[in-house]
Amino acid sequence: MSGLRIDRELCIGCESCIMTCPQNALFMEDGKAQVDRDACVMCGMCTDSCPVEAISIEKSGTSPMGEAEKGDVWAFAEITDGEIHSCSKELIGKARELADRLEAEAVAVLVGGDSVKPLAGTLCRSGADRVIAVCGEKFEGLFEEEYAAILGKLIDEKKPEILMFGATELGRSLAPRVAAKVGTGLTADCTILEIDEEKRLLKQTRPAFGGNLMATIVCPNHRPQMATVRPGVLPMPQEDENRKIVVEQYDTDVPKPLKELISVVKAESEAKSISDAKIIVSAGRGIGAKKNLALAQELAELLGGEYGVTRPLVDLGWSEYTHQVGQTGCTVAPKLLITCGISGAIQHLAGISGAETVIAINTDKDAPIFARADYAVVGDCVEVLKELIAQLKNK
Ligand SMILES: Cc1cc2nc3c(=O)[nH]c(=O)nc-3n(C[C@H](O)[C@H](O)[C@H](O)COP(=O)(O)OP(=O)(O)OC[C@H]3O[C@@H](n4cnc5c(N)ncnc54)[C@H](O)[C@@H]3O)c2cc1C
Known part of the structure; x- marks a missing residue:
């Protein structure tokens, strides 16, 4: 080690x-x-x-992996409020895809108290061949340092080829600790993961240089290849009730904690996140005025969705940051996204790669957003919004 x-x-x-x-x-x-x-x-x-x-x-693992050292594809299963984090399910979907291409197994690693063990079923139904369950009373309420020590031991023993974490608060803090422990690299905040099957290299793409370009990074000499992935950028796998549930219990010592949890204070008002919204109506600078933003909000309400904005609208003080979509805002993956007066800058597109159907409204027929759109409406978004609202109200 x-x-x-x-x-x-x-x-x-x-x-x-x-x-x-x-x-x-x-x-x-x-x-x-x-x-x-x-x-x-x-x-x-x-x-x-x-x-x-x-x-x-x-550092161990500093030598390139040989043919004999092929390993499995692991995803860390994060638990929030007693449930598997949606991002972890997305990672399992990706692990399944990568494992199939590498002829390996997709493995979920679940760490927590006794109550989380039944969640192994969800992980297998989402695509995992096997769940390594590090579960029991002593694993309840751990901090990143303890998680990292446990994962470090697991990695040294079982030698996975790829290990993915969600780019969540926990994942962002935990993944670098694990990478340092096992002496490998880490690509943080990936938005695309692909595989070079021949070289068994994970191609990890993320925004770089202030978001002005997308960089694809590989880790050729160390294992596991580690990445954190932004929530919402990978498709959510369908659960398959027919999949076999295989749980491998793993036991180890829990290291002495460095910190002590004294109390948990819940924030009084928590702004609703737009990350999970199924329908989003987003507005950009082309909306023209703050009062017109109310039209996007109204349409979103009528459709039972949320509204989003580009960064300039937050900078102008027209909207709260919690509604910003993009690289430095939320990543969204709605079934329907309607963009109004948004040009389609790379930093904005980084946040909408998971959107299923995109309808873009823009006066400029050459606006880059149209390359991402399924339906293009060339026209004044204020007029189109008014018309859509009127039609929905008349229904
Ligand atoms: C490090 C970094 C991080 C960033 N992070 C983010 C981020 O998280 N999210 C984000 O959004 N941006 C982000 N940006 C900013 C990003 O580069 C763009 O500047 C921004 O997305 C552009 O916003 P926009 O589309 O609203 O405005 P513009 O680019 O100005 O586009 C306005 C569009 O509206 C159209 N238009 C004008 N009038 C009308 C009308 N009446 N009807 C219809 N269309 C009309 C125009 O043709 C144009 O295409 C970031 C930038 C950097 C450098």
Whole structure:
């Protein structure tokens, strides 16, 4: 397993590493520095601070994977409010697709208290061949550090070829810790995942350079290939009741927690997320005025959906940020998306790749949004919105 190595012969007991470590993972024993492996995230700050170069980081998995080392495709199953996070189900769908192409197994990793174990059924019905269930009382309410230590052990033992996390609050915090533990790379916030079957390389695409271009990244020399994927960009798999449910129970020690949860305070008002909306009417700068935004809101209401906006409308103060769609806003995957006066900039398109049917209204017949649209309406969006509202009200 990868880890921090302290050469006791070289260590002079100066304690500079202990003062530098942000994780409090180092301590003194018999006048020499020692490491608490469960706490260490291998950030490397101590190696830089050591005046006698007594500390080094050993990484496993640094050699390219050979033919014999083909592994399975794993997805981390995140639990929110006692349910599988929708993003994790999307990842299982992708794991299924990748595993089929690599002739491997799609595996979901489920970590939590006894109550989460029955959720393994949902994971198998969503496409997993097998669920590795790290379940039991001692795994309830873990923090990222403990999850990372458990996943690190699992990876070292079972050697998956690919491991995916949702780019959720937990996934964004957990995935880099796991990657550091096992000494591999991580592509964060992917919007597209493809596979080069011949080289068994996961092609991980994400916005780069401030969102001005899309970069495709591969991890040729280390395993597993790790990525976090934005919620809503992958299609949701259909559950198949006929799929076999296979659960492999895994037990391990839970490392000593570094933090203690004192209390949970629920925010008084939580703005409704548009990420799960099935119908969205989105407005861009072409809507012309703040008062016209009310038309998009009205149409969304009449259709039983939500309204979205482009970033300039948030910058203008016409809408709350919670309604912004795109790379720096929400990723949405509605069944129907109606865009009104939106040009279709790459940063906006990054947030709508999962939309099923797109109707775009724009005065410019060459607007880039039309390349993404299923139906193109060349015209004034304010007029079209008024007409649609009138027709729906007259029904
Ligand atoms: C790092 C970075 C992150 C970003 N993140 C995001 C993000 O998350 N979300 C986002 O949306 N943007 C984001 N942007 C901004 C993005 O680059 C675009 O500037 C923005 O999406 C353009 O918004 P728009 O389509 O409303 O405006 P414009 O590009 O100005 O387009 C307006 C469109 O309206 C049409 N139009 C004009 N009048 C009418 C009319 N009467 N009826 C119909 N059509 C009309 C025009 O033909 C034009 O196509 C980001 C930019 C950067 C650099």
